[in-house]
Amino acid sequence: MGRRAVKAEEVDRKGLMRESYVIEGISEPECRSIFFDWALSLPAGQDARDAIRAVLADYGSRAPDHPMTKVLTEGLVAAAPPKRRGGRAARVGQ
Numbered sequence: 399m400g401r402r403a404v405k406a407e408e409v410d411r412k413g414l415m416r417e418s419y420v421i422e423g424i425s426e427p428e429c430r431s432i433f434f435d436w437a438l439s440l441p442a443g444q445d446a447r448d449a450i451r452a453v454l455a456d457y458g459s460r461a462p463d464h465p466m467t468k469v470l471t472e473g474l475v476a477a478a479p480p481k482r483r484g485g486r487a488a489r490v491g492q
Contacts, residue, residue: 403452404444404445404448404449404451404452405452405456406452406453406455406456406457407456408452409440409441409444409448409449409452409453410436410453411439412436412439414432414435414436414439415432415436415453415457415466416457418432418466419457419460419461419464419466424465424466425465426465426468426469428465429465429466429468429469430469432466433466433469433470433473437449437473446473447474450470450473450474451474453470454467454470454471454474458470458471
């Protein structure tokens with residue numbers, strides 16, 4: 399049995415993401431601030447990547463050029479699990 403798809407309204411209970419998309423002239427730094435507040439308010443155990451995907455599918459799909467869509471897309475990439483480093487790179491610190 400697969401996982402149930404998450405809906406934007408389930409992970410955006412405060413409406414932070416929804417409102418960010420309707421603020422006229424919102425900047426990318428403002429979107430980043432809203433994103434961090436939203437991410438910190440996700441329910442315990444909520445997978446952040448699933449939540450970001452849900453918001454992008456709903457709000458972002460209607461506004462692909464919006465700064466919040468860019469921030470969410472970057473957040474999805476940043477939330478990717480780290481890749482294993484093998485060989486010498488794994489044994490020697492940076």
